[in-house]
Amino acid sequence: MIHNTAIVSPQAKLGKNVKIGHFSVIHDNVVIGDNTTIEGFCEIGYPTALATNKPLIIGNDSLIRSHSLFYAGSIFKDKLTTGHRVTVRENTQAGINLQIGTLSDIQGDCIIGDYVRTHSNVHIGKNSRIGNYIWIFPYVVLTNDPHPPSETMLGVTIKDYAIISTMAVILPGITVHEHTLVGAHSLVNRDVRAGMLVAGNPAKEICEAASIKLREHPELSAYPWPRHFDKGYPDSVKTVWRDLFGNKVI
Amino acid sequence: MIHNTAIVSPQAKLGKNVKIGHFSVIHDNVVIGDNTTIEGFCEIGYPTALATNKPLIIGNDSLIRSHSLFYAGSIFKDKLTTGHRVTVRENTQAGINLQIGTLSDIQGDCIIGDYVRTHSNVHIGKNSRIGNYIWIFPYVVLTNDPHPPSETMLGVTIKDYAIISTMAVILPGITVHEHTLVGAHSLVNRDVRAGMLVAGNPAKEICEAASIKLREHPELSAYPWPRHFDKGYPDSVKTVWRDLFGNKVI
Amino acid sequence: MIHNTAIVSPQAKLGKNVKIGHFSVIHDNVVIGDNTTIEGFCEIGYPTALATNKPLIIGNDSLIRSHSLFYAGSIFKDKLTTGHRVTVRENTQAGINLQIGTLSDIQGDCIIGDYVRTHSNVHIGKNSRIGNYIWIFPYVVLTNDPHPPSETMLGVTIKDYAIISTMAVILPGITVHEHTLVGAHSLVNRDVRAGMLVAGNPAKEICEAASIKLREHPELSAYPWPRHFDKGYPDSVKTVWRDLFGNKVI
Numbered sequence: 082m083i084h085n086t087a088i089v090s091p092q093a094k095l096g097k098n099v100k101i102g103h104f105s106v107i108h109d110n111v112v113i114g115d116n117t118t119i120e121g122f123c124e125i126g127y128p129t130a131l132a133t134n135k136p137l138i139i140g141n142d143s144l145i146r147s148h149s150l151f152y153a154g155s156i157f158k159d160k161l162t163t164g165h166r167v168t169v170r171e172n173t174q175a176g177i178n179l180q181i182g183t184l185s186d187i188q189g190d191c192i193i194g195d196y197v198r199t200h201s202n203v204h205i206g207k208n209s210r211i212g213n214y215i216w217i218f219p220y221v222v223l224t225n226d227p228h229p230p231s232e233t234m235l236g237v238t239i240k241d242y243a244i245i246s247t248m249a250v251i252l253p254g255i256t257v258h259e260h261t262l263v264g265a266h267s268l269v270n271r272d273v274r275a276g277m278l279v280a281g282n283p284a285k286e287i288c289e290a291a292s293i294k295l296r297e298h299p300e301l302s303a304y305p306w307p308r309h310f311d312k313g314y315p316d317s318v319k320t321v322w323r324d325l326f327g328n329k330v331i
Numbered sequence: 332m333i334h335n336t337a338i339v340s341p342q343a344k345l346g347k348n349v350k351i352g353h354f355s356v357i358h359d360n361v362v363i364g365d366n367t368t369i370e371g372f373c374e375i376g377y378p379t380a381l382a383t384n385k386p387l388i389i390g391n392d393s394l395i396r397s398h399s400l401f402y403a404g405s406i407f408k409d410k411l412t413t414g415h416r417v418t419v420r421e422n423t424q425a426g427i428n429l430q431i432g433t434l435s436d437i438q439g440d441c442i443i444g445d446y447v448r449t450h451s452n453v454h455i456g457k458n459s460r461i462g463n464y465i466w467i468f469p470y471v472v473l474t475n476d477p478h479p480p481s482e483t484m485l486g487v488t489i490k491d492y493a494i495i496s497t498m499a500v501i502l503p504g505i506t507v508h509e510h511t512l513v514g515a516h517s518l519v520n521r522d523v524r525a526g527m528l529v530a531g532n533p534a535k536e537i538c539e540a541a542s543i544k545l546r547e548h549p550e551l552s553a554y555p556w557p558r559h560f561d562k563g564y565p566d567s568v569k570t571v572w573r574d575l576f577g578n579k580v581i
Numbered sequence: 582m583i584h585n586t587a588i589v590s591p592q593a594k595l596g597k598n599v600k601i602g603h604f605s606v607i608h609d610n611v612v613i614g615d616n617t618t619i620e621g622f623c624e625i626g627y628p629t630a631l632a633t634n635k636p637l638i639i640g641n642d643s644l645i646r647s648h649s650l651f652y653a654g655s656i657f658k659d660k661l662t663t664g665h666r667v668t669v670r671e672n673t674q675a676g677i678n679l680q681i682g683t684l685s686d687i688q689g690d691c692i693i694g695d696y697v698r699t700h701s702n703v704h705i706g707k708n709s710r711i712g713n714y715i716w717i718f719p720y721v722v723l724t725n726d727p728h729p730p731s732e733t734m735l736g737v738t739i740k741d742y743a744i745i746s747t748m749a750v751i752l753p754g755i756t757v758h759e760h761t762l763v764g765a766h767s768l769v770n771r772d773v774r775a776g777m778l779v780a781g782n783p784a785k786e787i788c789e790a791a792s793i794k795l796r797e798h799p800e801l802s803a804y805p806w807p808r809h810f811d812k813g814y815p816d817s818v819k820t821v822w823r824d825l826f827g828n829k830v831i
Contacts, residue, residue, distance in 0.1 A: 086338075088586075088603060103338060104354055104604050106621060121356060121374060122398075124621060124647055147374055147400060148416075148622075150647060150665055165400055165418055166648075168665055168683055183418055183436055186683055186701050198480075201436050201454060204701060204719050216480050219454050219472050222719050222747050224765065228803035229744055230698075230716050230810050233796050244479055247472050248500050250748050250766045265474065266500045266518040266532055268766040282532045282766055282782045296483050303478035310480050336588075353588060354604055371606060371624060372648075397624055397650060398666075415650055415668055433668055433686055448730075451686050451704060466730050469704050469722050494729055497722050498750050515724065516750045516768040516782055532782045546733050553728035560730050 084121070093126065096141065110134070110153045114141035122148045129153055131189070132171040140177075152189070164201060176213065178315075194241070196318060208236030214307070214318075215239050218265075220248040227253040240275070242305060249284075260305050262290040276304075334371070343376065346391065360384070360403045364391035372398045379403055381439070382421040390427075402439070414451060426463065428565075444491070446568060458486030464557070464568075465489055468515075470498040477503040490525070492555060499534075510555050512540040526554075584621070593626065596641065610634070610653045614641035622648045629653055631689070632671040640677075652689070664701065676713065678815075694741070696818060708736030714807070714818075715739055718765075720748040727753040740775070742805060749784075760805050762790040776804075 082100045083089055089107040096115035101107060105119055108126035119125055123145055126137045132154025140159035145151070147165050154171035157179060164183030173187055176195035181187065184202040191205055194213035199205070203217050206225040211217075223237040235254035239245065243257050246265040257263060257273045264280025264287070273279050278287045290304035301309065307322040308329065314322075323329065332350045333339055339357040346365035351357060355369055358376035369375055373395055376387045382404025390409035395401070397415050404421035407429060414433030423437055426445035431437065434452040441455055444463035449455070453467050456475040461467075473487040485504035489495065493507050496515040507513060507523045514530025514537070523529050528537045540554035551559065557572040558579065564572075573579065582600045583589055589607040596615035601607060605619055608626035619625055623645055626637045632654025640659035645651070647665050654671035657679060664683030673687055676695035681687065684702040691705055694713035699705070703717050706725040711717075723737040735754035739745065743757050746765040757763060757773045764780025764787070773779050778787045790804035801809065807822040808829065814822075823829065 103356055104622075106603055122354075122372060122622060122648075127647070147377070148372075148398065148648065166416065166666065184434065184684065188701075201438075202452075202702075218474075218479060220470065220720065224718075224747050227796050228793055228806075229718060229746060230806055230812075231795070231803065232810065232812060235796070246479060247474050248498070248748070252765060265502060293478055295481070296477050296485070303481065306478075306480055310482065312480075312482060353606055372604075372622060397627070398622075398648065416666065434684065451688075452702075468724075468729060470720065496729060497724050498748070515752060516766075543728055545731070546727050546735070553731065556728075556730055560732065562730075562732060 090126075102147065108153065110136045112136050112138045114139060114143065114159065116141055117143040117145075119145045120147040120149075124150045127152045129171050135172070146183075155189075158195075170207075182219070191236070196314060198313075200247075206236060208234045210236055210238040212239060212241040212243070212259075214242050215244075217245045218247040218249075221245050222250045224251065225253050242307070243273075244290075244306065260290060262293070262304060340376075352397065358403065360386045362386050362388045364389060364393065364409065366391055367393040367395075369395045370397040370399075374400045377402045379421050385422070396433075405439075408445075420457075432469070441486070446564060448563075450497075456486065458484045460486055460488040462489060462491040462493070462509075464492050465494075467495045468497040468499075471495050472500045474501065475503050492557070493523075494540075494554075494556065510540060512543070512554060590626075602647065608653065610636045612636050612638045614639060614643065614659065616641055617643040617645075619645045620647040620649075624650045627652045629671050635672070646683075655689075658695075670707075680813075682719070691736070696814060698813075700747075706736060708734045710736055710738040712739060712741040712743070712759075714742050715744075717745045718747040718749075721745050722750045724751065725753050742807070743773075744790075744804075744806065760790060762793070762804060 084103045087101040087105045090109045092109040093107045093111040098116045100118040102121035105123040111126035135154040137153045138156045143161040149167045151169045152171040155173040157175045158177040160178040163181040167181045169187045170189030173191040175193040180198040182199050182201040187205045188207045190207045191209045193211045197215045199217040201219045204222040206223045209223045225234050237251045238256040240259040242260045245263045249263045249267045251269045258275035260276045261273045262278045267284040268282040270283045278290045291302045293303045295301045295303045308326045311319045334353045337351040337355045340359045342359040343357045343361040348366045350368040352371035355373040361376035385404040387403045388406045393411040399417045401419045402421040405423040407425045408427040410428040413431040417431045419437045420439030423441040425443040430448040432449045432451040437455045438457045440457045441459045443461045447465045449467040451469045454472040456473045459473045475484045487501045488506040490509040492510045495513045499513045499517040501519045508525035510526045511523045512528045517534040518532040519534045528540045541552045543553045545551045545553050558576045561569045584603045587601040587605045590609040592609040593607045593611040598616045600618040602621035605623040611626035635654040637653045638656045643661040649667045651669045652671040655673040657675045658677040660678040663681040667681045669687045670689030673691040675693040680698040682699050682701040687705045688707045690707045691709045693711045697715045699717040701719045704722040706723045709723045725734045737751045738756040740759040742760045745763045749763045749767040751769045758775035760776045761773045762778045767784040768782040769784045778790045791802045793803045795801045808826045811819045
């Protein structure tokens with residue numbers, strides 16, 4: 082299951098049925114769970130003094146797609162899935178079933194909850210705090226320095242069920258509260274109240290997210306989104322959502 | 332012509348004079364035309380169930396630059412040229428002489444015409460419909476989900492000769508009509524009428540694109556651009572343009 | 582010091598104590614200084630006719646991180662440091678201790694001064710002119726074509742000590758003067774006067790940058806930034822800054 086061109090440190094701890102693809106490199110300080118696949122051209126457990134000897138731990142049933150890079154010192158629960166060419170730096174903790182899109186860059190020292198999805202080319206600045214069931218769309222940047230360059234690192238906080246649309250920038254120290262929708266191409270320079278849609282540069286409150294209707298079912302609200310969308314989530318999550326948000330409406 | 336470190340499936344169908352670079356991988360379900368070069372660190376024909384066993388077909392006289400990734404199931408006519416690290420997913424059809432810039436990401440199920448150019452780091456969402464002779468500049472995103480996350484996929488439509496400038500975002504289902512110019516850093520949330528310049532966040536009609544003058548020839552209009560710019564196009568295209576847009580003016 | 586999977590041209594000129602990582606390729610027309618490390622999956626000295634046979638020269642004490650690509654024909658002084666997956670094209674000249682962030686793309690024919698830092702995913706268009714002690718943050722694009730597509734290449738000029746924040750776009754031919762702060766997500770369509778903060782789409786003058794205070798020391802101005810921030814600079818620079826900007830205030 083290890084390609085004959087892969088380079089795997091004998092010190093790396095690999096679970097059962099781990100696959101390592103062509104030309105990939107697994108460094109010493111790595112623990113990989115059962116049934117996990119590392120595709121080709123990856124580098125896993127890239128050494129850094131900032132990891133202070135902590136290993137990189139990737140859980141079971143995970144898939145790291147080709148050309149990706151993970152530094153030492155982070156922990157990912159089971160069912161991590163990545164696109165291609167992702168970069169993940171040290172000292173991040175992530176919950177179950179994180180999905181990281183192609184070209185995304187997680188800068189380190191982040192705390193990420195369960196069932197978070199980033200689409201392509203998302204930049205998560207150091208010290209970000211990301212809750213559960215969150216979606217972050219292409220080219221979003223979470224910043225952290227209020228007066229660059231400085232050593233003040235005020236990470237962004239994103240709360241459960243929030244949606245950050247394409248090419249939004251969230252300024253340092255901002256909190257985006259639960260069930261919010263940040264519109265595409267917005268600059269968010271103040272906290273976003275729970276359940277609101279904000280948009281613009283700078284972003285302003287437009288309305289409650291719940292007032293947006295589904296295109297194909299205009300009698301139904303598009304938010305909270307778990308009422309109509311649960312593709313890709315396990316049954317355990319869907320059951321919780323049925324209790325929280327009512328029976329699925331479509 | 333196949334580097335001794337490349338891994339090429341015996342089932343892949345390679346034309347005459349095909350070159351495969353160092354450490355590149357060619358999967359089973361791939362057809363590559365004559366005189367085409369795949370540079371180093373590429374992965375071509377990446378398997379996916381979404382391709383439903385369709386091959387990846389790359390035409391003649393093409394150049395795939397290093398670190399690029401093509402999924403199975405797409406078809407490219409002759410003279411495809413890419414930058415480095417491009418990602419192209421399944422089930423896209425593209426016409427002759429598509430040029431894809433470094434780091435660009437074509438998400439699949441797209442239809443792309445002839446002589447389209449994307450510059451670096453362009454993100455073409457699933458279901459996009461892109462005409463002919465179009466230019467898309469760096470960091471542009473074509474989106475598709477009107478109320479993310481959902482399963483509604485409303486691709487963007489870009490018509491012939493349109494120009495999308497740097498870091499514009501086009502919202503789902505929007506049509507950008509012929510000969511338009513979308514200004515840099517714009518958010519396009521309504522259809523763009525043929526021949527107009529739009530700009531801003533959200534984008535507004537500014538004027539006719541034709542009222543923009545060339546810096547170095549201020550007596551001449553910069554649009555339609557084929558009147559003054561034909562670098563990189565074959566003589567067959569230049570001849571058509573001379574008929575359509577008059578003799579080249581500079 | 583050369584990994585046994587690396588491919589190094591016998592014509593490349595390597596200094597003392599140079600390290601070349603796994604699966605990296607060093608082409609013919611390359612000069613690498615002493616104590617420089619090229620990590621894995623890199624391609625260095627990529628041939629191009631545009632380099633007109635000029636070599637790629639990388640100075641001493643440099644670090645090129647994994648998956649990076651440098652074309653032939655550029656010159657970098659000592660202590661170049663890059664992130665991962667950077668792309669640097671031909672005919673650029675850069676001063677001492679340039680730092681290029683992960684995924685950044687330098688398009689060629691640029692002149693870059695000393696001690697410049699780009700963060701991740703920065704796009705430096707052809708013909709850019711970048712001074713000294715400059716910071717450019719994620720997803721910034723420096724453009725160059727005033728009426729795309731055309732052959733008019735009006736590069737951007739950035740003067741010493743300027744700060745360009747996340748996802749700003751600078752339009753062709755613009756000059757951003759000394760000690761300015763360009764706000765996040767701005768579209769800069771006119772020259773920025775020295776010492777000013779500009780922000781918005783399009784960007785407007787907001788105030789003097791010096792009127793921004795440090796979060797943790799609100800009695801102190803955050804700009805000029807060398808008064809409070811000198812992390813990562815050598816003592817020689819810090820000494821100059823103490824003379825120019827007074828003793829470090831924190």
